[in-house]
Amino acid sequence: MATWVIVLIKDFNSAKQRLQPALGHKARRELARRNAQLAVRAAAAGDRVLVVAGSDEVAALALEWGVEVLAEPRQEGQNVAAARGIARAVEGGADQPSYDEGGGEHEGQLAIAGDLQPWAFFVVGAAIFG
Numbered sequence: 001m002a003t004w005v006i007v008l009i010k011d012f013n014s015a016k017q018r019l020q021p022a023l024g025h026k027a028r029r030e031l032a033r034r035n036a037q038l039a040v041r042a043a044a045a046g047d048r049v050l051v052v053a054g055s056d057e058v059a060a061l062a063l064e065w066g067v068e069v070l071a072e073p074r075q076e077g078q079n080v081a082a083a084r085g086i087a088r089a090v091e092g093g094a095d096q097p098s099y100d101e102g103g104g105e106h107e108g109q110l111a112i113a114g115d116l117q118p119w120a121f122f123v124v125g126a127a128i129f130g
Contacts, residue, residue, distance in 0.1 A: 005046035006085035011055035
């Protein structure tokens, strides 16, 4: 079974807003871009890497980095982005994940944050991790 790593990358202009008191717009954009590139590099440990891109700029960069891209039609938050990425992975042949919020036996290929196991899906940068 192939391991899919789904990396959620929001538009760089809207990323890192909580750092606004300490960092200007340009610095926040650059930080978001560097973090995104590091996440994509780390994701290369998986068999398939899919970036769910929150803007055309992010999508173009992800293509330059050599990974699959799903451009969001609009940004609707991390949970929606994660669901879009998972749906694309399933369309690409991945098993439909089951969800386990912890504390029980894992029956599927996706776990919720904190249950880091060798499941079939990993969603990076969202509330859902595998």
